[in-house]
Amino acid sequence: MKEMTTDTLVIGGGAAGMAAAVECAERGCRTILVEREEYIGGVLNQCIHNGFGLHVFKEELTGPEYAQLFKSQIRQKGVETRSDLFVVKVDAKRREVVTMGKNGCAIYRPQALIMTTGARERPFNSLRIPGTRPAGIYTAGVAQRFVNLHNRLPGERAFVLGSGDIGLIMARRLTLEGMTVLGVAELMPHPGGLARNISQCLHDFNIPLYLSTSVVEVHGRERLEGITLAKFDPVTLQRLPGTDETIACDTLILSVGLLPQNELIESFVETDPVNRGVKVDSFMRTTHPWVFAAGNNVGVYDLVDFVTLDGKIAGQSAAKMVHDGFLPEKRVPLARTENISTLIPSLCCLEGNPFTIYFRSKKTMKKARISIGPGLFETIRMGIKPSEMVDIPFTVKHMEKLKQLGLSKIEVSLKEVL
């Protein structure tokens, strides 16, 4: 079996992995980037719509364009890219990574490992919808690959379940490709995706959005023939009797969320039960000192810009680990209060570079007071929505103040201001 040592190894060539790899190589580390697909780029390759890069590049790019900017840097900085290569095992005790490719298995021994494996889509079977299991039911990302990379349409008449961004974008894409999109159903009383996507993907094409509605049964033997919709109580989320309605369609597109993908490391690093991703500190270091992580495997981000920024931090930290052999150990946990769901990172270091705290609200708020501390930072933000992550910069000054105050945890609090 082929065996290799390297300074840093990055697993997953999406936005996070590309950013991390560039940072490592720039700091003189021998860097290998492993990707299971034929090309690096991750989900960006299939997201042909625009809306990427406003924070990082101050211009609105499509997914492939955003990816290209990093692909060029990867080449320039001398990152060694290994695509068509699948990581099958990460052994923390021996600090080894086992890959499988066309030429068989190989073992890599990196001094620091960066996990950027992204998220996978929640599958149909996890929804426990009764009925048959015919062909014609696809997750939105799979349908997106069919249409944008392989030039295949999934059917003729589609219904979309779930109003996440991928579902909304696919409703528009399938309409433009000539399919009839009958509607989008969302169980919650509010849409899951960004407001701009409701407007430009649904309203522009007169596609109806049914809130507090879900699919309760699918019909058809070989191929999907129809679905039954029902209304749900907005508060109790209980199905309302007598509201069933059956719609004929041959395609059901699911956009019901992403799950961070961490099978390779979850046996030896801690995960956050709410983010469902690996726990990281402000150096993007996991609870194992050899392993760093960034991107959708840490928590599901809605903007690629934030993924890129955290990917960069992971790369910088891993390079520092390779050069210095250690990173500052003192850390203070970040704690959620009642209105917070996703929260990244889980721990704040008392030293190091500035970073950003990202969190998601559980509720829609017109105006909200955000406080970090107590006593570190306070601000007012308008228009808080569960679908949009809030970003709060944490500077070196905040770290100094944190040391002075001697807090044992940092509370992140979000309260509506009436």
Place this chain on the structure above:
Amino acid sequence: MENRTLTCISCPLGCDLEAEVVGDTVTVTGNRCDKGVAYAKAEILNPQRVVTSNILVEGGICPLVSVKTSAPIPKGLIGNMIQELKNMKIRAPIRIGQILIRNLLGTGIDVIATREVETCPAGE
């Protein structure tokens, strides 16, 4: 006078805008930056969109090249544009930023490639 509520789509923040329309004058509130005002005005007086889609490729390593309009086009032309894209095929190699259609439907706006497509050594 007419009151309209819109969602600014100029960036992912998606501000909820309130617009007051009196003839050709639009007054906007709820925007977090100036782009919101420009968006509301354009959206009410002449709605436009950047459109993204794909065009078939011949002799490339993948069957499609992703494309976008170089600037927003009037919303009413989206259907015609998609028809035009469906009727064409482009030979690889294609460079990112390459103009694939010049002056789309007489708008003065181009359709450009958003992806690199190398030629496939084996032909198709």
